[in-house]
Amino acid sequence: MMRKKSKYKPKPMLANPLAFVVESVTPVAQHEGSLLTLKLKNHNALAMLVKGQAGRKELDVLINALNTTEALVLMDFGTEYACTVKNGLDALLEVCKRGMRADRYVLKAAEMQALNEAMELHDRQLEIVTVGELDRSQRLVRDVLKLKKAKVINDKENVR
Numbered sequence: 001m002m003r004k005k006s007k008y009k010p011k012p013m014l015a016n017p018l019a020f021v022v023e024s025v026t027p028v029a030q031h032e033g034s035l036l037t038l039k040l041k042n043h044n045a046l047a048m049l050v051k052g053q054a055g056r057k058e059l060d061v062l063i064n065a066l067n068t069t070e071a072l073v074l075m076d077f078g079t080e081y082a083c084t085v086k087n088g089l090d091a092l093l094e095v096c097k098r099g100m101r102a103d104r105y106v107l108k109a110a111e112m113q114a115l116n117e118a119m120e121l122h123d124r125q126l127e128i129v130t131v132g133e134l135d136r137s138q139r140l141v142r143d144v145l146k147l148k149k150a151k152v153i154n155d156k157e158n159v160r
Contacts, residue, residue, distance in 0.1 A: 024132030035126060046119055049095070050112060054105045062092055062115070064141075067150075069122040071137035077125050088118025089151075097153050 014020050028035055042065045045058035070085045072078065091111035099105035107115070126134075144150055 024130065024135070026131050028129055028131055028134055029127050031131070038126070039123060042119060042122065046115060049105055049107060049115075052104070052106050059092075059096060059099070059105060062119075063096075065122050066092060066118055067141045067144075068134075068137050069118060069125060071140040071144075072125045072129060072133070074140065075133065075137060077129060077133070078121060081121050084114075084117050084121055087114040088121075091115050091118075093151060093153070100153060 041061060045054065045061035045065075048054040048058045049062065066085065066089050070089065073082050073085050091107075091114040095105055095107060095111055129137075
């Protein structure tokens with residue numbers, strides 16, 4: 001007879017807890033290489049969308065960036081810009097809805113303006129948050145997705 005598999009999974013242990021704490025309070029801006037790479041990736045995706053050359057991969061990058069921006073606003077990093085984030089997310093949602101039908105993502109002028117403002121806010125937030133706060137915002141985004149509280153497009157495939 002075979003034994004039933006246990007559902008118990010031990011929690012991972014940190015090899016160096018002190019280094020983890022120090023890294024968590026370090027500003028993201030001090031990791032210039034990582035920050036620059038992240039900004040380039042985000043702005044490249046936005047530039048490809050503006051040119052009409054964006055695919056699903058670029059849209060996922062923009063969705064992740066704006067979801068992170070929204071999470072940071074909820075964590076009190078620029079609460080006065082909540083409207084900017086909402087407008088950017090709404091514009092991205094409309095682009096995704098239209099683009100999924102034709103598998104071609106094209107921006108309207110108002111959507112381009114809203115996305116530019118939201119991405120500018122995202123860049124400013126990255127300049128002031130710490131690694132720990134950014135990690136917390138990513139966990140918040142994952143929790144929202146896991147609880148299925150995110151807007152979903154039902155056409156060909158689901159988009160976060």
